[in-house]
Amino acid sequence: MTHSFRCDCPITSALDVLGDKWTLVIVKQMLIDGKKTFKEFVESEEAIATNILTDRLKKIEEKGIIKRLSLPENKKSKHYHLTEKGLGLTPVILEMAIWSDGNLRDLHPDLSTENPIEYIKLNKASFVNILQERYKERISQTQY
Amino acid sequence: MTHSFRCDCPITSALDVLGDKWTLVIVKQMLIDGKKTFKEFVESEEAIATNILTDRLKKIEEKGIIKRLSLPENKKSKHYHLTEKGLGLTPVILEMAIWSDGNLRDLHPDLSTENPIEYIKLNKASFVNILQERYKERISQTQY
DNA sequence: ATGTTCAGTTGCGTTTTGCAAGTAATATTA
DNA sequence: TAATATTACTTGCAAAACGCAACTGAACAT
Numbered sequence: 001m002t003h004s005f006r007c008d009c010p011i012t013s014a015l016d017v018l019g020d021k022w023t024l025v026i027v028k029q030m031l032i033d034g035k036k037t038f039k040e041f042v043e044s045e046e047a048i049a050t051n052i053l054t055d056r057l058k059k060i061e062e063k064g065i066i067k068r069l070s071l072p073e074n075k076k077s078k079h080y081h082l083t084e085k086g087l088g089l090t091p092v093i094l095e096m097a098i099w100s101d102g103n104l105r106d107l108h109p110d111l112s113t114e115n116p117i118e119y120i121k122l123n124k125a126s127f128v129n130i131l132q133e134r135y136k137e138r139i140s141q142t143q144y
Numbered sequence: 145m146t147h148s149f150r151c152d153c154p155i156t157s158a159l160d161v162l163g164d165k166w167t168l169v170i171v172k173q174m175l176i177d178g179k180k181t182f183k184e185f186v187e188s189e190e191a192i193a194t195n196i197l198t199d200r201l202k203k204i205e206e207k208g209i210i211k212r213l214s215l216p217e218n219k220k221s222k223h224y225h226l227t228e229k230g231l232g233l234t235p236v237i238l239e240m241a242i243w244s245d246g247n248l249r250d251l252h253p254d255l256s257t258e259n260p261i262e263y264i265k266l267n268k269a270s271f272v273n274i275l276q277e278r279y280k281e282r283i284s285q286t287q288y
Numbered sequence: 289a290t291g292t293t294c295a296g297t298t299g300c301g302t303t304t305t306g307c308a309a310g311t312a313a314t315a316t317t318a
Numbered sequence: 319t320a321a322t323a324t325t326a327c328t329t330g331c332a333a334a335a336c337g338c339a340a341c342t343g344a345a346c347a348t
Contacts, residue, residue: 010244100154
């Protein structure tokens with residue numbers, strides 16, 4: 001069944017696809033944390049339930065945000081990769097990180113401080129590029 | 145009760161606050177569409193249900209993203225305004241619009257094309273500023 | 289052959305969502 | 319002034335989504 005959009009607004013439509021607790025967390029785990037397999041997603045600190053994970057992987061694969069790949073030398077494990085469409089979410093994720101850093105510390109004092117947010121803010125476009133190139137480099141290591 | 149965050153990751157934490165179908169739609173309706181009252185939100189093309197709207201307005205007010213204001217000359221209607229924290233979401237919303245424009249047309253052919261996306265992409269920072277200043281200008285018209 | 293790992297699926301109770309209808313306070317109109 | 323309308327909600331209820339735990343089945347590992 002095809003996705004049903006609430007209206008023709010691009011922002012609302014983005015939220016029709018991305019607007020839930022888990023979808024962008026999974027994309028972030030792939031892009032930032034380098035996770036590729038079901039097991040890696042499940043073992044993440046966010047502790048996603050397996051049924052939810054299965055559902056989201058299926059949905060975002062249908063939408064062309066990720067690809068599910070079989071490995072030639074291993075029939076048991078699968079790899080999930082971001083497509084260009086998925087990689088295109090890098091700026092959205094980056095802006096969320098910046099917003100959190102500047103606006104969520106009052107509600108969440110333990111928020112991580114490890115990322116060089118000030119550096120990122122100086123040149124967002126180049127940081128987006130760094131993340132995307134790093135991701136592409138990483139996935140080019142494996143043969144499918 | 146205080147909000148519970150899944151972990152200390154800024155991106156995941158942003159999604160703990162913003163990760164649902166409606167929260168950012170409401171922020172967008174305020175920022176882009178100029179909506180201020182309960183009635184205006186309900187009458188929007190996204191057609192949010194009133195109980196959901198009440199719930200989200202309460203939650204994002206608690207988190208400091210919006211402010212609920214009474215008008216001195218009118219005891220019936222209330223105005224909802226973005227705070228600086230809410231206005232800080234402008235880049236996130238803008239990046240979602242850009243992502244949709246470039247990546248959602250295959251799934252959603254009727255997606256609006258009215259916004260000058262190419263112009264926006266040329267200088268994102270200045271467009272963020274324009275939106276924020278326009279918003280502030282608009283709300284400064286009313287006395288509370 | 290046996291045990292383990294990986295990628296799921298299933299069952300079930302809880303929570304959230306969505307629709308429709310109702311309400312209460314204020315403002316407008318006849 | 320009385321009736322009507324408007325605004326901002328609240329309530330009830332059914333449906334969908336979520337979350338936990340247990341289970342399965344294929345593929346490897348010993």
